[in-house]
Amino acid sequence: MAEPIVKIRELTKLYSQGEIQVTALDRITLDIAAGEFLALMGPSGSGKSTLLHIIAGVDRPTSGQCLVQGVDVTKLNESQLADWRNQNVGFIFQTFNLIPVLTAAENVELPLLLTRLSRTQRRKQVETALEVVGLADRAKHLPRQLSGGQEQRVAIARALVTDPALIVADEPTGNLDSHSAQEVLSALQALRKDAGKTIIMVTHDPKAAAFGTRQIHLEKGELSQ
Amino acid sequence: MTVSTFILKNALRNKRRALLSISSVAVSLFLLVTLQVALRELTLPPQSAGAELRVAVRNKISLTNPLPVRQRGVIEKIPGVEAVTPFTWFGGKYKGEEGMSFAQFAMDAEKLHSVFGEAKMNGDGYEKFNATKDACVLGKITADKYHLKVGDQITLDSTVYPGSLSFHIAGIYAGTPDDRNMLFRQDYLDESIGVPGYVGMWWLKVKSADDMAPVIKAINAAFQNTSAEVRAESERNFQLGFISMLGNIKTLIASISTVVVFTLVLVTASTMSMAVRERFRELAILKALGFRRRELFAFILAESFGLAVVGALLGIGGAYCLYTFGNIGKMTAGIFVSFEVTPRIMGVAALVAALLGIISAVAPSLSVARMSVVNGLKTLD
Ligand SMILES: Nc1ncnc2c1ncn2[C@@H]1O[C@H](COP(=O)(O)OP(=O)(O)O)[C@@H](O)[C@H]1O
Ligand SMILES: [Mg+2]
Numbered sequence: 359m360a361e362p363i364v365k366i367r368e369l370t371k372l373y374s375q376g377e378i379q380v381t382a383l384d385r386i387t388l389d390i391a392a393g394e395f396l397a398l399m400g401p402s403g404s405g406k407s408t409l410l411h412i413i414a415g416v417d418r419p420t421s422g423q424c425l426v427q428g429v430d431v432t433k434l435n436e437s438q439l440a441d442w443r444n445q446n447v448g449f450i451f452q453t454f455n456l457i458p459v460l461t462a463a464e465n466v467e468l469p470l471l472l473t474r475l476s477r478t479q480r481r482k483q484v485e486t487a488l489e490v491v492g493l494a495d496r497a498k499h500l501p502r503q504l505s506g507g508q509e510q511r512v513a514i515a516r517a518l519v520t521d522p523a524l525i526v527a528d529e530p531t532g533n534l535d536s537h538s539a540q541e542v543l544s545a546l547q548a549l550r551k552d553a554g555k556t557i558i559m560v561t562h563d564p565k566a567a568a569f570g571t572r573q574i575h576l577e578k579g580e581l582s583q
Numbered sequence: 584m585t586v587s588t589f590i591l592k593n594a595l596r597n598k599r600r601a602l603l604s605i606s607s608v609a610v611s612l613f614l615l616v617t618l619q620v621a622l623r624e625l626t627l628p629p630q631s632a633g634a635e636l637r638v639a640v641r642n643k644i645s646l647t648n649p650l651p652v653r654q655r656g657v658i659e660k661i662p663g664v665e666a667v668t669p670f671t672w673f674g675g676k677y678k679g680e681e682g683m684s685f686a687q688f689a690m691d692a693e694k695l696h697s698v699f700g701e702a703k704m705n706g707d708g709y710e711k712f713n714a715t716k717d718a719c720v721l722g723k724i725t726a727d728k729y730h731l732k733v734g735d736q737i738t739l740d741s742t743v744y745p746g747s748l749s750f751h752i753a754g755i756y757a758g759t760p761d762d763r764n765m766l767f768r769q770d771y772l773d774e775s776i777g778v779p780g781y782v783g784m785w786w787l788k789v790k791s792a793d794d795m796a797p798v799i800k801a802i803n804a805a806f807q808n809t810s811a812e813v814r815a816e817s818e819r820n821f822q823l824g825f826i827s828m829l830g831n832i833k834t835l836i837a838s839i840s841t842v843v844v845f846t847l848v849l850v851t852a853s854t855m856s857m858a859v860r861e862r863f864r865e866l867a868i869l870k871a872l873g874f875r876r877r878e879l880f881a882f883i884l885a886e887s888f889g890l891a892v893v894g895a896l897l898g899i900g901g902a903y904c905l906y907t908f909g910n911i912g913k914m915t916a917g918i919f920v921s922f923e924v925t926p927r928i929m930g931v932a933a934l935v936a937a938l939l940g941i942i943s944a945v946a947p948s949l950s951v952a953r954m955s956v957v958n959g960l961k962t963l964d
Contacts, residue, residue: 375894405770409955411957414871415636416870416871416955416956416957417955417956417957436875437875437878440870440874440875441873443871443872443873443875444871444872449868451960454646454864454865455868457598457865459592459595459596460584460589460592463584464584464588464589466868467584468589468872469872469873471584471585471589472873472874472878477585512874516872533899541903557848557899
């Protein structure tokens with residue numbers, strides 16, 4: 359088997375609230391292969407978001423290793439992490455993903471402002487990304503002029519516009535009706551199939567998880583396959 | 584989209600708030616400029632041509648104590664003195680007005696030209712002033728205000744002497760820094776209702792700037808140990824002495840200005856904090872997308888700086904236009920004749936605005952620096 363894109367070893371995250379210590383993640387060991395669409399399931403408070411955040415380089419573990427494409431993200435400093443995220447990770451959140459005063463196209467363009475691409479190159483990439491999620495005709499719309507499902511698809515376009523290897527989504531369908539959820543999940547699925555992206559999606563909905571190529575369960579910070 | 588359009592869209596996302604903060608900066612800076620100009624005009628009396636050769640001589644006890652006429656002969660004999668004229672406050676009220684809207688002084692008609700030569704008069708104003716006992720000359724501002732012209736008669740009720748006096752206007756002068764006073768003849772005052780033998784003060788002209796110091800010294804010495812000791816001083820010092828009589832206006836204006844600036848800082852800083860707090864989650868998302876702290880600082884700074892600069896342009900520019908192109912005499916009912924918005928005052932106001940933009944960005948930047956992506960995301964989830 360090829361080298362996994364994400365390699366997690368003995369990952370632990372503790373939160374101390376006064377006297378009490380909460381173990382959000384308890385010595386997790388996990389490999390994720392390139393091109394996988396991993397559904398990360400589990401009840402509320404089981405540590406799903408925490409794990410996702412550490413893999414995506416926005417949170418730090420208490421101990422353990424997390425290698426993404428061979429890079430130990432836990433060892434990067436703030437500034438290196440910011441660059442790394444911009445180049446290697448696409449984010450999709452549950453709600454309020456988009457900046458309300460920017461159009462769909464402008465929202466998608468945001469991560470490109472950090473690159474050296476010219477204006478025309480940026481515009482081209484934005485167009486492509488919006489086409490991939492089937493929203494080329496909504497480029498000039500503001501978030502409030504879009505449905506919930508469309509908003510999430512714009513977020514997907516933003517996540518893929520920098521062409522990152524890894525896309526992480528934290529309950530991307532949590533706030534959507536089943537029809538819109540279907541739209542979003544199909545878009546993610548297509549991303550894996552057509553573009554070969556690795557996707558990690560947190561969800562507690564088994565129907566959503568069924569779109570993934572593999573499902574894993576977290577329970578009180580521990581994996582239970 | 585460019586970074587600047589992004590910043591602009593952010594700054595204008597809440598249009599009413601942007602408008603309010605811009606106007607609060609504009610109004611405050613307008614006020615600040617106004618106060619500073621007023622302060623400057625009050626503490627720096629307009630320099631008139633010929634001021635460097637003029638000396639004021641007043642009673643050492645106070646300006647309101649009179650001086651005996653016999654001093655004149657003594658002063659005139661002092662080497663370096665070119666011309667001397669009495670100058671006596673009449674304190675007249677015009678047309679039953681509540682207060683005095685212009686000052687009147689009795690003087691020596693023949694000496695008007697030699698002592699206050701910068702007063703320019705059309706026609707035969709000087710000759711008529713010399714020839715007619717009840718003649719007076721009037722500053723153009725006052726003449727315009729009351730629609731008075733040469734030949735008109737005016738009557739003033741004195742608040743110093745009993746009764747009133749009538750005058751015929753012999754000329755209307757302009758060209759002094761403050762064309763408002765009325766001047767009439769000391770001999771007319773003495774004969775009509777004055778106290779002959781006494782004048783209010785002396786004004787004199789020296790022959791050259793080099794004579795200034797020795798003449799002042801000689802005059803001060805000449806009347807030492809007499810019943811009417813005097814204080815002779817340059818015109819500039821005399822006027823500065825007047826200003827200190829205005830009370831502690833300088834401190835007052837300085838403290839009002841400080842309060843204005845301080846309030847402004849509080850208002851803008853809290854507006855910026857509010858604007859950023861509302862966007863906490865968005866800033867967290869930007870961070871997740873790879874924006875670094877310093878880029879987020881730059882966004883915040885650009886926004887608060889931008890609002891301050893726009894406000895400053897409106898406030899300072901508005902003050903400049905109003906005071907430069909407006910009629911300040913009319914606006915202030917004659918209290919100020921000149922109201923110059925100097926480059927220095929505009930510079931100080933612009934500096935205040937710039938600092939304001941920076942200071943307002945500090946608190947929000949600090950809270951953004953402390954924010955982790957994870958906590959920022961939680962703010963609305
Ligand atoms: N900032 C924090 N401080 C203290 N405890 C936290 C913090 N964030 C998360 N936790 C705790 O860690 C556990 C896992 O949280 P999370 O990863 O958000 O769960 P999930 O996403 O599966 O609902 C929970 O028990 C939660 O209360
Ligand atoms: Mg969660």
